[in-house]
Amino acid sequence: DQQVKQNSPSLSVQEGRISILNCDYTNSMFDYFLWYKKYPAEGPTFLISISSIKDKNEDGRFTVFLNKSAKHLSLHIVPSQPGDSAVYFCAAYNAGNNRKLIWGLGTSLAVNP
Amino acid sequence: DVKVTQSSRYLVKRTGEKVFLECVQDMDHENMFWYRQDPGLGLRLIYFSYDVKMKEKGDIPEGYSVSREKKERFSLILESASTNQTSMYLCASRSSGRIGGEQFFGPGTRLTVL
Numbered sequence: 001d002q003q004v005k006q007n008s009p010s011l012s013v014q015e016g017r018i019s020i021l022n023c024d025y026t027n028s029m030f031d032y033f034l035w036y037k038k039y040p041a042e043g044p045t046f047l048i049s050i051s052s053i054k055d056k057n058e059d060g061r062f063t064v065f066l067n068k069s070a071k072h073l074s075l076h077i078v079p080s081q082p083g084d085s086a087v088y089f090c091a092a093y094n095a096g097n098n099r100k101l102i103w104g105l106g107t108s109l110a111v112n113p
Numbered sequence: 114d115v116k117v118t119q120s121s122r123y124l125v126k127r128t129g130e131k132v133f134l135e136c137v138q139d140m141d142h143e144n145m146f147w148y149r150q151d152p153g154l155g156l157r158l159i160y161f162s163y164d165v166k167m168k169e170k171g172d173i174p175e176g177y178s179v180s181r182e183k184k185e186r187f188s189l190i191l192e193s194a195s196t197n198q199t200s201m202y203l204c205a206s207r208s209s210g211r212i213g214g215e216q217f218f219g220p221g222t223r224l225t226v227l
Contacts, residue, residue: 009153031213032212032213034213034215041122041201041221041223042220042221043117043203043204043205043218043219043220043221044156044203044218045218046215046216046217049213049215051213089155089156093212093213099144099161099163099169099209100158100161100171101216103155103156103157104155105153105154105155106155
């Protein structure tokens with residue numbers, strides 16, 4: 001059973017516009033959420049994280065929003081650039097077992113020039 | 114700068130061969146992880162280790178074993194490779210000291226079993 005769900009396998013946006021990647025979760029014990037970016041034939045790289053005590057975290061063009069009541073988070077990329085084209089993974093830590101990350105299946109983002 | 118290295122970027126093996134994948138990190142991290150990534154299946158945890166000589170099964174440990182004799186090195190072993198183990202294998206490490214801290218990944222090994 002997927003505890004972290006990324007319901008859109010793919011997303012296509014125009015360069016310069018906003019990209020919004022969504023993630024839903026089922027476990028209310030999750031206390032940290034992370035976003036990773038992965039290019040083909042490379043390892044994932046960490047982008048941004050958010051603690052469950054916050055509702056927003058921003059780092060340059062990347063902002064993550066957390067809605068705990070809806071068990072939903074989203075990653076906003078503004079403005080989108082062609083180099084942002086990659087697979088984006090949402091992941092979460094369970095407060096009771098913070099050694100393992102629980103991963104979503106990923107969303108493939110294509111930013112078109 | 115943080116560094117996780119994996120012994121090979123690409124590997125081709127035959128069915129039944131014993132395969133060793135090596136991972137080394139230079140960050141003095143306590144935790145190390147082995148994942149495999151397959152299209153449409155995301156990252157699936159095979160094994161992880163939270164200390165030297167300590168290991169825990171992940172979600173898909175069958176057909177794999179691991180070894181952690183030194184803090185910086187975590188090996189994944191395929192005792193008898195099979196074609197369904199063709200995949201991208203990713204190693205990661207993480208410090209225990211930071212709650213919610215990120216895992217750092219190596220570049221991956223693309224393993225093909227013929």
